[in-house]
Amino acid sequence: METLPQIANSIREVAALAQTSVSTVSRVLNQSGYVRAEVRERIERVITATGFVPSAVAKGLQRRQSSLVGVVIPRIDSYSISAMVAGISTVLEAAGYSLLLAHTDNQVERELKALQLFKEQRVNGVLLLAAELGEQHRQAFSLLKLPLVVLGQDASGLGISCVLQDECAASTTLTQALLARGHRRIGYIGVNDRDIQVGGERKRGYQTALSAAGIAADSTLITAGGFDFASAALAVDQLMALPQPPTALLAATDRLAIGAISRLAEKGLHVPDNISVVGMGDIDIAAMMQPRLSTVHYDYQASGSRAAHLLLAQLKQEITATSKAVMPFTIKMRDSTRQLAP
Numbered sequence: 001m002e003t004l005p006q007i008a009n010s011i012r013e014v015a016a017l018a019q020t021s022v023s024t025v026s027r028v029l030n031q032s033g034y035v036r037a038e039v040r041e042r043i044e045r046v047i048t049a050t051g052f053v054p055s056a057v058a059k060g061l062q063r064r065q066s067s068l069v070g071v072v073i074p075r076i077d078s079y080s081i082s083a084m085v086a087g088i089s090t091v092l093e094a095a096g097y098s099l100l101l102a103h104t105d106n107q108v109e110r111e112l113k114a115l116q117l118f119k120e121q122r123v124n125g126v127l128l129l130a131a132e133l134g135e136q137h138r139q140a141f142s143l144l145k146l147p148l149v150v151l152g153q154d155a156s157g158l159g160i161s162c163v164l165q166d167e168c169a170a171s172t173t174l175t176q177a178l179l180a181r182g183h184r185r186i187g188y189i190g191v192n193d194r195d196i197q198v199g200g201e202r203k204r205g206y207q208t209a210l211s212a213a214g215i216a217a218d219s220t221l222i223t224a225g226g227f228d229f230a231s232a233a234l235a236v237d238q239l240m241a242l243p244q245p246p247t248a249l250l251a252a253t254d255r256l257a258i259g260a261i262s263r264l265a266e267k268g269l270h271v272p273d274n275i276s277v278v279g280m281g282d283i284d285i286a287a288m289m290q291p292r293l294s295t296v297h298y299d300y301q302a303s304g305s306r307a308a309h310l311l312l313a314q315l316k317q318e319i320t321a322t323s324k325a326v327m328p329f330t331i332k333m334r335d336s337t338r339q340l341a342p
Helices: 011-018 022-030 037-050 056-062 079-094 108-120 135-144 167-180 196-212 229-240 254-266 300-315
Strands: 068-073 098-103 125-129 148-151 161-165 186-191 222-225 248-251 276-278 295-298 324-327 329-332
Touching: 011 022, 011 037, 022 037, 068 079, 068 108, 079 098, 079 125, 079 300, 098 108, 108 125, 108 135, 125 300, 148 300, 161 167, 161 300, 167 186, 167 196, 167 248, 167 276, 167 295, 167 329, 186 196, 186 229, 186 254, 196 222, 222 229, 229 248, 229 254, 248 254, 254 276, 300 324
Parallel strands: 068 098, 068 125, 125 148, 148 161, 161 324, 186 222, 186 248, 248 276
Antiparallel strands: 295 329
Protein backbone atom coordinates (compact mmCIF):
# COMPACT_ATOMS: atom_id res chain seq x y z
CA MET A 1 0.00 0.00 0.00
CA GLU A 2 1.24 3.51 -0.77
CA THR A 3 2.44 5.84 1.98
CA LEU A 4 -0.60 7.24 3.69
CA PRO A 5 -1.21 10.95 4.39
CA GLN A 6 -1.94 12.07 7.93
CA ILE A 7 -5.55 12.99 7.14
CA ALA A 8 -8.28 11.70 4.82
CA ASN A 9 -11.08 14.22 4.29
CA SER A 10 -13.66 12.10 2.52
CA ILE A 11 -14.93 8.58 1.99
CA ARG A 12 -13.70 8.87 -1.60
CA GLU A 13 -10.12 9.48 -0.38
CA VAL A 14 -10.35 6.50 1.98
CA ALA A 15 -11.59 4.33 -0.90
CA ALA A 16 -8.73 5.43 -3.16
CA LEU A 17 -6.09 4.74 -0.49
CA ALA A 18 -7.63 1.35 0.33
CA GLN A 19 -7.90 0.53 -3.38
CA THR A 20 -11.60 -0.25 -3.20
CA SER A 21 -14.94 1.37 -3.99
CA VAL A 22 -16.78 4.14 -2.13
CA SER A 23 -19.76 1.81 -1.61
CA THR A 24 -17.51 -0.77 0.06
CA VAL A 25 -16.09 1.85 2.43
CA SER A 26 -19.65 2.97 3.18
CA ARG A 27 -20.67 -0.60 4.08
CA VAL A 28 -17.76 -0.82 6.52
CA LEU A 29 -18.55 2.56 8.09
CA ASN A 30 -22.26 1.79 8.42
CA GLN A 31 -21.72 -1.84 9.37
CA SER A 32 -24.09 -2.93 6.64
CA GLY A 33 -23.64 -5.55 3.97
CA TYR A 34 -20.93 -8.11 3.34
CA VAL A 35 -17.28 -7.07 2.90
CA ARG A 36 -14.43 -9.59 2.55
CA ALA A 37 -12.28 -9.76 5.68
CA GLU A 38 -9.05 -8.70 3.95
CA VAL A 39 -10.78 -5.71 2.30
CA ARG A 40 -12.38 -4.70 5.59
CA GLU A 41 -8.98 -4.87 7.33
CA ARG A 42 -7.40 -2.75 4.58
CA ILE A 43 -10.10 -0.09 4.91
CA GLU A 44 -9.83 -0.06 8.70
CA ARG A 45 -6.02 0.37 8.48
CA VAL A 46 -6.50 3.40 6.23
CA ILE A 47 -9.10 4.89 8.58
CA THR A 48 -6.81 4.37 11.58
CA ALA A 49 -3.68 5.67 9.83
CA THR A 50 -5.37 8.79 8.43
CA GLY A 51 -7.55 9.57 11.42
CA PHE A 52 -10.61 9.78 9.17
CA VAL A 53 -13.80 10.61 11.05
CA PRO A 54 -16.95 10.23 8.91
CA SER A 55 -19.59 12.88 9.50
CA ALA A 56 -23.17 11.89 10.17
CA VAL A 57 -24.20 13.78 7.05
CA ALA A 58 -21.65 12.02 4.84
CA LYS A 59 -22.62 8.59 6.18
CA GLY A 60 -26.26 9.44 5.72
CA LEU A 61 -25.82 10.53 2.13
CA GLN A 62 -24.32 7.16 1.28
CA ARG A 63 -27.57 5.66 2.59
CA ARG A 64 -29.52 8.46 0.84
CA GLN A 65 -30.76 9.40 4.32
CA SER A 66 -29.25 12.19 6.37
CA SER A 67 -30.96 11.97 9.78
CA LEU A 68 -31.51 15.70 9.31
CA VAL A 69 -34.71 17.71 9.45
CA GLY A 70 -34.77 21.13 7.83
CA VAL A 71 -36.49 23.89 9.81
CA VAL A 72 -37.36 27.15 8.05
CA ILE A 73 -37.80 30.11 10.40
CA PRO A 74 -38.85 33.65 9.38
CA ARG A 75 -37.07 35.45 12.24
CA ILE A 76 -34.45 34.73 14.88
CA ASP A 77 -35.43 37.49 17.34
CA SER A 78 -38.86 36.08 18.15
CA TYR A 79 -39.87 34.48 21.45
CA SER A 80 -42.62 32.42 19.81
CA ILE A 81 -40.30 31.04 17.13
CA SER A 82 -37.51 30.18 19.58
CA ALA A 83 -40.06 28.40 21.80
CA MET A 84 -41.42 26.40 18.86
CA VAL A 85 -37.90 25.44 17.76
CA ALA A 86 -37.18 24.30 21.34
CA GLY A 87 -40.22 22.04 21.21
CA ILE A 88 -39.20 20.71 17.80
CA SER A 89 -35.64 20.07 18.93
CA THR A 90 -36.63 18.16 22.06
CA VAL A 91 -38.79 15.70 20.12
CA LEU A 92 -36.61 15.21 17.06
CA GLU A 93 -33.27 14.91 18.86
CA ALA A 94 -34.77 12.25 21.10
CA ALA A 95 -35.70 10.39 17.91
CA GLY A 96 -32.14 10.62 16.56
CA TYR A 97 -32.54 13.60 14.20
CA SER A 98 -30.52 16.79 14.02
CA LEU A 99 -31.94 20.17 12.96
CA LEU A 100 -30.74 22.24 10.04
CA LEU A 101 -32.07 25.80 10.40
CA ALA A 102 -32.69 28.27 7.58
CA HIS A 103 -33.46 31.89 8.51
CA THR A 104 -35.45 33.82 5.89
CA ASP A 105 -35.93 37.25 7.48
CA ASN A 106 -39.62 37.13 6.48
CA GLN A 107 -38.68 37.05 2.77
CA VAL A 108 -40.71 34.65 0.65
CA GLU A 109 -37.92 34.28 -1.92
CA ARG A 110 -35.47 33.13 0.75
CA GLU A 111 -38.12 30.78 2.16
CA LEU A 112 -38.61 29.10 -1.21
CA LYS A 113 -34.85 28.94 -1.75
CA ALA A 114 -34.46 27.22 1.63
CA LEU A 115 -37.01 24.56 0.65
CA GLN A 116 -35.08 23.88 -2.56
CA LEU A 117 -31.79 23.73 -0.64
CA PHE A 118 -33.20 21.22 1.83
CA LYS A 119 -34.39 19.07 -1.06
CA GLU A 120 -30.92 19.12 -2.62
CA GLN A 121 -29.32 18.23 0.71
CA ARG A 122 -31.62 15.22 1.04
CA VAL A 123 -32.95 16.06 4.47
CA ASN A 124 -35.47 13.56 5.79
CA GLY A 125 -38.25 16.08 6.24
CA VAL A 126 -39.05 19.77 6.60
CA LEU A 127 -40.80 21.92 9.20
CA LEU A 128 -41.84 25.32 7.86
CA LEU A 129 -42.65 28.12 10.32
CA ALA A 130 -44.59 30.15 7.79
CA ALA A 131 -45.51 33.83 7.90
CA GLU A 132 -47.67 33.51 4.79
CA LEU A 133 -48.76 30.95 2.20
CA GLY A 134 -49.29 31.75 -1.45
CA GLU A 135 -49.25 30.24 -4.92
CA GLN A 136 -45.44 30.12 -4.87
CA HIS A 137 -45.59 27.96 -1.76
CA ARG A 138 -48.11 25.59 -3.35
CA GLN A 139 -45.76 25.08 -6.30
CA ALA A 140 -42.74 24.65 -4.02
CA PHE A 141 -44.57 22.07 -1.88
CA SER A 142 -45.51 20.04 -4.95
CA LEU A 143 -41.85 19.91 -6.01
CA LEU A 144 -40.43 19.23 -2.54
CA LYS A 145 -41.58 15.59 -2.36
CA LEU A 146 -40.50 15.32 1.29
CA PRO A 147 -42.47 14.88 4.51
CA LEU A 148 -43.57 18.40 5.44
CA VAL A 149 -45.39 20.08 8.33
CA VAL A 150 -46.28 23.78 8.43
CA LEU A 151 -46.47 25.75 11.69
CA GLY A 152 -48.39 28.97 12.13
CA GLN A 153 -50.51 28.88 8.96
CA ASP A 154 -53.39 26.71 7.78
CA ALA A 155 -51.89 24.57 5.01
CA SER A 156 -54.55 21.84 5.18
CA GLY A 157 -56.21 23.18 2.03
CA LEU A 158 -52.97 22.41 0.19
CA GLY A 159 -52.94 18.85 1.50
CA ILE A 160 -50.15 19.67 4.00
CA SER A 161 -50.31 18.81 7.70
CA CYS A 162 -50.13 21.87 9.93
CA VAL A 163 -50.15 23.13 13.51
CA LEU A 164 -51.60 26.57 14.24
CA GLN A 165 -53.07 28.70 16.99
CA ASP A 166 -56.78 29.45 17.30
CA GLU A 167 -56.08 33.06 16.39
CA CYS A 168 -59.58 34.30 15.60
CA ALA A 169 -61.12 32.80 18.73
CA ALA A 170 -58.28 34.12 20.90
CA SER A 171 -58.60 37.64 19.56
CA THR A 172 -62.39 37.51 19.90
CA THR A 173 -62.12 36.43 23.54
CA LEU A 174 -59.50 39.06 24.33
CA THR A 175 -61.62 41.82 22.77
CA GLN A 176 -64.61 40.58 24.76
CA ALA A 177 -62.53 40.92 27.95
CA LEU A 178 -61.96 44.61 27.12
CA LEU A 179 -65.65 45.09 26.33
CA ALA A 180 -66.54 43.51 29.68
CA ARG A 181 -64.40 46.20 31.34
CA GLY A 182 -66.46 48.95 29.76
CA HIS A 183 -64.31 49.78 26.73
CA ARG A 184 -66.20 50.65 23.55
CA ARG A 185 -63.56 52.49 21.52
CA ILE A 186 -60.83 49.88 21.13
CA GLY A 187 -57.92 50.64 18.81
CA TYR A 188 -56.31 47.79 16.91
CA ILE A 189 -52.57 47.67 16.14
CA GLY A 190 -52.16 44.95 13.52
CA VAL A 191 -49.79 43.64 10.88
CA ASN A 192 -50.11 43.07 7.16
CA ASP A 193 -52.90 40.71 6.11
CA ARG A 194 -50.45 38.69 3.98
CA ASP A 195 -49.78 36.92 7.27
CA ILE A 196 -53.15 35.17 7.23
CA GLN A 197 -53.12 34.10 10.87
CA VAL A 198 -51.44 36.93 12.80
CA GLY A 199 -52.42 39.61 10.29
CA GLY A 200 -55.84 38.40 9.16
CA GLU A 201 -57.33 36.08 11.76
CA ARG A 202 -56.42 38.19 14.79
CA LYS A 203 -58.01 41.25 13.18
CA ARG A 204 -61.07 39.19 12.24
CA GLY A 205 -61.50 38.11 15.86
CA TYR A 206 -61.36 41.73 17.03
CA GLN A 207 -63.99 42.73 14.47
CA THR A 208 -66.18 39.72 15.32
CA ALA A 209 -66.29 40.65 19.02
CA LEU A 210 -67.18 44.28 18.28
CA SER A 211 -69.90 43.27 15.84
CA ALA A 212 -71.41 40.81 18.33
CA ALA A 213 -71.50 43.63 20.90
CA GLY A 214 -73.42 45.86 18.47
CA ILE A 215 -70.51 48.26 17.96
CA ALA A 216 -70.31 49.70 14.45
CA ALA A 217 -67.10 49.17 12.52
CA ASP A 218 -64.73 52.16 12.59
CA SER A 219 -61.84 51.82 10.14
CA THR A 220 -60.00 54.75 11.75
CA LEU A 221 -59.41 52.58 14.83
CA ILE A 222 -57.57 49.90 12.81
CA THR A 223 -53.89 50.17 11.84
CA ALA A 224 -51.53 47.76 10.10
CA GLY A 225 -47.74 47.77 9.89
CA GLY A 226 -44.75 45.62 10.71
CA PHE A 227 -43.81 43.61 13.77
CA ASP A 228 -41.30 46.17 15.07
CA PHE A 229 -41.40 48.87 17.74
CA ALA A 230 -41.34 51.62 15.13
CA SER A 231 -44.60 50.33 13.65
CA ALA A 232 -46.17 50.31 17.11
CA ALA A 233 -45.10 53.91 17.67
CA LEU A 234 -46.59 55.03 14.35
CA ALA A 235 -49.84 53.26 15.18
CA VAL A 236 -50.07 54.97 18.56
CA ASP A 237 -49.43 58.36 16.96
CA GLN A 238 -52.22 57.71 14.46
CA LEU A 239 -54.77 56.39 16.97
CA MET A 240 -54.17 58.95 19.71
CA ALA A 241 -54.45 61.81 17.21
CA LEU A 242 -58.12 60.91 16.51
CA PRO A 243 -60.74 63.46 17.63
CA GLN A 244 -62.06 60.74 19.94
CA PRO A 245 -59.07 58.51 20.78
CA PRO A 246 -59.54 54.94 21.98
CA THR A 247 -59.73 54.00 25.66
CA ALA A 248 -57.96 50.69 25.00
CA LEU A 249 -55.49 49.28 22.48
CA LEU A 250 -55.36 45.68 21.29
CA ALA A 251 -52.00 44.87 19.69
CA ALA A 252 -51.67 41.81 17.45
CA THR A 253 -48.45 40.81 19.24
CA ASP A 254 -46.90 41.41 22.64
CA ARG A 255 -43.93 43.09 20.95
CA LEU A 256 -46.28 45.63 19.39
CA ALA A 257 -48.06 46.08 22.73
CA ILE A 258 -44.76 46.81 24.48
CA GLY A 259 -43.83 49.26 21.74
CA ALA A 260 -47.20 50.94 22.15
CA ILE A 261 -46.77 51.28 25.94
CA SER A 262 -43.36 52.86 25.40
CA ARG A 263 -44.73 55.37 22.89
CA LEU A 264 -47.68 56.22 25.16
CA ALA A 265 -45.23 56.96 27.99
CA GLU A 266 -43.33 59.33 25.69
CA LYS A 267 -46.61 61.13 25.16
CA GLY A 268 -47.16 61.40 28.91
CA LEU A 269 -49.93 58.79 28.96
CA HIS A 270 -49.88 56.12 31.66
CA VAL A 271 -51.06 52.52 31.29
CA PRO A 272 -53.65 51.63 32.49
CA ASP A 273 -54.67 54.89 34.19
CA ASN A 274 -55.06 56.81 30.91
CA ILE A 275 -55.47 53.91 28.49
CA SER A 276 -55.56 50.09 28.66
CA VAL A 277 -53.30 47.94 26.46
CA VAL A 278 -53.40 44.22 25.64
CA GLY A 279 -51.16 42.07 23.47
CA MET A 280 -51.12 38.52 22.12
CA GLY A 281 -48.54 35.78 22.64
CA ASP A 282 -47.51 36.00 26.32
CA ILE A 283 -43.80 36.34 25.62
CA ASP A 284 -41.36 35.80 28.47
CA ILE A 285 -41.25 39.40 29.71
CA ALA A 286 -45.02 40.01 29.50
CA ALA A 287 -45.60 38.99 33.13
CA MET A 288 -42.47 40.76 34.42
CA MET A 289 -42.67 44.22 32.84
CA GLN A 290 -44.38 47.15 34.54
CA PRO A 291 -47.27 47.23 34.15
CA ARG A 292 -47.63 43.48 33.66
CA LEU A 293 -49.10 42.95 30.23
CA SER A 294 -52.57 41.50 29.66
CA THR A 295 -52.36 39.07 26.78
CA VAL A 296 -53.25 35.73 25.22
CA HIS A 297 -51.09 32.80 26.28
CA TYR A 298 -50.14 30.29 23.58
CA ASP A 299 -48.02 27.24 24.41
CA TYR A 300 -45.58 27.67 21.55
CA GLN A 301 -43.24 24.94 22.77
CA ALA A 302 -46.12 22.45 22.78
CA SER A 303 -46.95 23.59 19.25
CA GLY A 304 -43.41 22.81 18.13
CA SER A 305 -43.56 19.43 19.84
CA ARG A 306 -46.88 18.62 18.17
CA ALA A 307 -45.50 19.53 14.74
CA ALA A 308 -42.40 17.40 15.32
CA HIS A 309 -44.55 14.41 16.29
CA LEU A 310 -46.62 14.88 13.14
CA LEU A 311 -43.45 14.89 11.06
CA LEU A 312 -42.11 11.80 12.81
CA ALA A 313 -45.38 10.01 12.06
CA GLN A 314 -44.90 10.87 8.38
CA LEU A 315 -41.27 9.73 8.43
CA LYS A 316 -42.34 6.41 9.95
CA GLN A 317 -45.20 6.24 7.42
CA GLU A 318 -47.66 5.89 10.30
CA ILE A 319 -50.00 8.50 8.78
CA THR A 320 -50.69 9.54 5.22
CA ALA A 321 -53.77 11.74 5.67
CA THR A 322 -53.48 15.49 6.17
CA SER A 323 -53.64 16.50 9.82
CA LYS A 324 -54.61 19.94 11.15
CA ALA A 325 -53.90 20.64 14.83
CA VAL A 326 -55.43 23.81 16.32
CA MET A 327 -53.82 24.55 19.67
CA PRO A 328 -55.64 25.92 22.76
CA PHE A 329 -55.09 29.35 24.35
CA THR A 330 -55.58 31.06 27.71
CA ILE A 331 -56.47 34.71 28.41
CA LYS A 332 -54.15 36.41 30.94
CA MET A 333 -55.65 39.68 32.21
CA ARG A 334 -53.00 41.58 34.19
CA ASP A 335 -52.10 45.14 35.21
CA SER A 336 -52.14 46.84 31.80
CA THR A 337 -55.95 46.89 31.69
CA ARG A 338 -58.51 48.47 33.98
CA GLN A 339 -62.24 48.69 34.42
CA LEU A 340 -63.75 51.93 33.10
CA ALA A 341 -66.02 53.83 35.43
CA PRO A 342 -69.73 53.40 34.51
